[in-house]
Amino acid sequence: MKIPLKLYRPLPATTESLNKAFRAIVSALILIGLLFTGLAIANVSLTTIKDNALASYGNDTAIMIDQWIKMIVTIRGKPDKEKLIYVNNFFNSRIKWISDIDNWKEEDYWATPLETMARKRGDCEDFSISKYITLVLSGMPDAKLRITYVKARIDTASGAKNQAHMVLAYYPKANAEPVILDNIVKEIVRGSLRRDLKPVFGFNTGVITVGHGTKASNESPTNRLSRWGDALAKMKSEGVCLPGEAC
DSSP: OOOOGGGOOOOOOOHHHHHHHHHHHHHHHHHHHHHHHHHHHHHHHHHHHHHHHHHHHOHHHHHHHHHHHHHHHHHTTSOHHHHHHHHHHHHHHHOEEOOHHHHHSSSSOOOOHHHHHHHTEEOHHHHHHHHHHHHHHTTOOGGGEEEEEEEEEEEETTEEEEEEEEEEEEOSSTTOOOEEEOSSSOSOEEGGGOTTEEEEEEEOSSOEEETTTTEEOSSOHHHHOHHHHHHHHHHHHTTOOOTTOOO
């Protein structure tokens, strides 16, 4: 029904209502400003990584890095479960396993994610490190993640044998059962279902844990694991800085 113009009168705005409206507008502007600031910081960081990859490894690698960056941006606001699936599939589908001796002419070399994507090959450490770094860059707290050294039971023609292996474990809560991201078993499964794996120790940038990840060591991961410290230093030189770090 159309209201006759002469009958329509706007209600007078009170001082209180004006103040409320003003505060709401200011709060919205601050929030928008923070969001754009966060996006700008993220974009500058990721752009630097891409530029460094292009300069160091060439255009083919830069294409994969661009796909990697787009994935990180896409999953930043997604639940942890979706982040795990995206990241696990990204590396398992694009990187082929190769031994360090064939890839780097060294017995034990821990590559950065950019090095792994440049070669499109890596061993179990390289898969685990790349997935860990990617998840942290996507906003996942590193306290939920452990790069985990395990003894894996491998069935061969001559019988079962134990072999050193590395996976990434995700803990939804402290002391909870983890799920395992692996380059051998492609699906993400609960740790209790991976009876072929015996955890020895796990680590991230802040802590080393023994066994199933419930007992923390007093030692610093970067001091105790020199290759981990070396890998993190190389990442910084590539522009890959974790939250709270400065390159």
